[in-house]
Amino acid sequence: MKKLINDPGDVVSEALRGMAAAHPDRLRVDVENRIVYRKDAPRPGKVGLISGGGSGHEPMHGGFVGLGMLDAACAGEVFTSPVPDQMMAATKAVDAGAGVLHIVKNYTGDVMNFEMAAELAAADAGTEVLSVVTNDDVAVQDSLYTAGRRGVGVTVLLEKIVGAAAEEGQPLAQVADLARRVNDNGRSMGMALTSCTVPAAGKPTFDLADNEMEVGIGIHGEPGRQRLPLAPAREIAAMLVDPVVSDLPYQQGDSVIAFVNGMGGTPLIELYLMYNEVAQLLDRAGITVARSLVGNYITSLEMAGCSVTLLKVDDDLVRLWDAPVNTPGLRWGA
Amino acid sequence: MKKLINDPGDVVSEALRGMAAAHPDRLRVDVENRIVYRKDAPRPGKVGLISGGGSGHEPMHGGFVGLGMLDAACAGEVFTSPVPDQMMAATKAVDAGAGVLHIVKNYTGDVMNFEMAAELAAADAGTEVLSVVTNDDVAVQDSLYTAGRRGVGVTVLLEKIVGAAAEEGQPLAQVADLARRVNDNGRSMGMALTSCTVPAAGKPTFDLADNEMEVGIGIHGEPGRQRLPLAPAREIAAMLVDPVVSDLPYQQGDSVIAFVNGMGGTPLIELYLMYNEVAQLLDRAGITVARSLVGNYITSLEMAGCSVTLLKVDDDLVRLWDAPVNTPGLRWGA
Amino acid sequence: MGVDSFVDWLRDAAGVLHENAAYLTELDSAIGDADHGANMDRGFQAIVAVLDESSFDSADELLKKAGMTLVSKVGGASGPLYGTFFLRFGTALAGADLSAEAIGRALHAGVEGVLARGKAELGDKTMYDAWAPALEAYDAAVAGGSEVGPALTAAAEAAAKGRDATVPLVARKGRASYLGERSAGHQDPGATSTTLILESAARTLT
């Protein structure tokens, strides 16, 4: 296992210490409880936004804490959802009387832990907590025969857009509605060229031959839906864009935020190359790219690969997307 | 070779097309000549800042084009410096009468090509061109027996700081002096856990066993000064920080910008973990971190590894560092 | 059998899960995210730390504390599921004697907690595929007059069969369900850890 780490058991807390040291101006990090707070949280009158999940997806979620995005993020072990205690502590800390929204990616563990936290928080302090679950991954059939679709790339876009709404003082119910609207209008699909290695496991989660790739992967190093022969970027782009477009479906004349995300081990030059392919496919389908995002935002440790996320937007969503944000992972207008 | 590419010969131009598509608001890309321009260049009265180099280091340099940083960046083939024609074209295009500064990393090829371009540009259009060469890599002895130290991480910090000075209207000579001052006060050292693969070569530049690392590498997939057994992050941090600190030397009471850079294939969680180690070492040495930067900024394709750069700063440099910047790769205050 | 037997169980289970951590993670690599071994190990080591520091007057207090510890320390799917199991198992034992029948009722309460949280059905390729036959075997053994020890041995044997029977199944719950047909041919990690915990119970709760 080749990683810049010390003891595999210390990866998460040491990385959090590094975040704290690197961003003292914007973040306050409770290393013991593994919670990253916006430095000036709680913000009077503002709905508190909390997310969290396993570590290994950096910058998500801790890197999205700050003005115009999250108030707190709970970090679990690598690929393991955080525990209710963290979510409760974060919920209490960011509640300024306007209630708290939990942004949860749809994984059994995340959902169950956040559910327990919401139950406990409601019983305990009387904090009003709403939850929204993201489930945008079209690689998974949403049916009785699965745990439902995974929450992937849309989570990033949602945290930004909903963060802007909370920042401008929208009330909890409205913020939660917006979050659901964003989730409903977003779809994603990912692929991997290589596996990642969970530090505590010490070896790659799966083996891929030099001429193979996994299509329909999630963000936890889990194998995908299909193992296919390696293909040129142009074909890979189609394998990701086509199922996304036809699922919602996105139609001619639609406006979208187009997001090409790296899984952690793929360099930016390849992501821009992929974006070139994606933009051409959307152009041919008559779909307008209102805004774009290209980079490593929701990763799977050092996995090589990428995902494509589309979010159908109207003027209101674009306005919220463009609103100032100041987090370690996303920043503009501030 | 596992990459998200089509034909290896098209990687650079297709990635540039992707950049153009992703950042139409800020960039204008001459794909034919492989030049990334700030959309509103030339800026009347402003010194034009140009850099360039081989591709494969993204976001450097094209990702650093925009308000408060570069006016243009010339992209060469992967790891191959661009050619004088590109630099001349860029020089002419960004010259608004205040002259142009070439920011060149110290590699034989880069230096020779930029030299030819400066000669030709001066002869041709009468544009006043000054050059500054970055050479901050302490892994290389600066002596008659080498091509001199390589330009690495300091280049990023320099482009930001000098970009701010140019943006506020400082004249060419002063901007060039500032650039030399930044270079003189910066030092870097890098290491790799894995090799990268040049697309046209199709296989890794060097082989490393599972229990080995290269220390003292550059950013072109070249092997380093030493091959050593894999070590914990704590020891690696010391191997990078100690030679950097003792070279300038940085002393107790000094204020620095501390920059932990990923080589492209190392995920952010590890970079933050490394930053934690680096911050502790600096703290113990009595060196104050005025500002920090953690992420993939000057990369070597998909190489796993990192580099540490320190830049000694005074209030003036910190002010210029904090000034607004709006590029795809670095953005704040705008 | 008193509170000490349950302490023994938890310590023994912690040891077994620690030894099998790499194995459980390997199973989870094939159809999940390669953390089940680390998760179980972290949780049960935390229980051991609690046992080292505190003493418990009653089995129900002990087991509730174990459940809360799992909920607080594990995360993922297994944390709330095993946490809820031990919480409800302990709660059901409050004020009860530790007869085979009472323990059977508590096991049922625990597994109902697993179902309430996870909503799994038989054949979904989850830990429930080990719990369900284990409960049945336990009940049958007690109905046939067995004491706790032999009943738990029967339960553990049935759990092992249930665990083995997860191999050909296509997962319909949890992370493995994302794999669709590709999940067939692999043994469920959670059913494996459940079996280890029940085998440990059979060794210690006598």
Next chain:
Amino acid sequence: MGVDSFVDWLRDAAGVLHENAAYLTELDSAIGDADHGANMDRGFQAIVAVLDESSFDSADELLKKAGMTLVSKVGGASGPLYGTFFLRFGTALAGADLSAEAIGRALHAGVEGVLARGKAELGDKTMYDAWAPALEAYDAAVAGGSEVGPALTAAAEAAAKGRDATVPLVARKGRASYLGERSAGHQDPGATSTTLILESAARTLT
């Protein structure tokens, strides 16, 4: 010998460099950045494209154009170095006959261009370590009465020896110098391409 011979040379060299691109890149992987083969191939293919489109009245025009093409298309260290070589080689041939002596003077002018740009010294483990003995051998052959062809053959043989002699050297110029002592034991890519180009000249400039 006229302009056609030089066209033949450039085409032949382009073919040889194309065939050896992977080899040159492999040499550059060991002590450089794995692009020398791609660089030379790209540059000479660009020359071939020029030759396919234009015709040239004189060798000097042809060679200057070749030099400019390399400067414009290659980049890296080898672009300016080989570009300057051909530019100065062509310039020196302007108005000259194509005698062995004139070609010798032009070769010297070209290599002086390489030195002016790269400031290499003998033994620095660069292409100059092939050029220098090649010039010497060429001069000696011409002094001994050889025609262009045999003199170039002698030059190519000397270049090959110079190339081989780079193996044990510690690099002091270019990218390989970063490796310090680790650069010893590897053949210099640029000295290798220089030798290929001179061997091609010996085959075609007769």
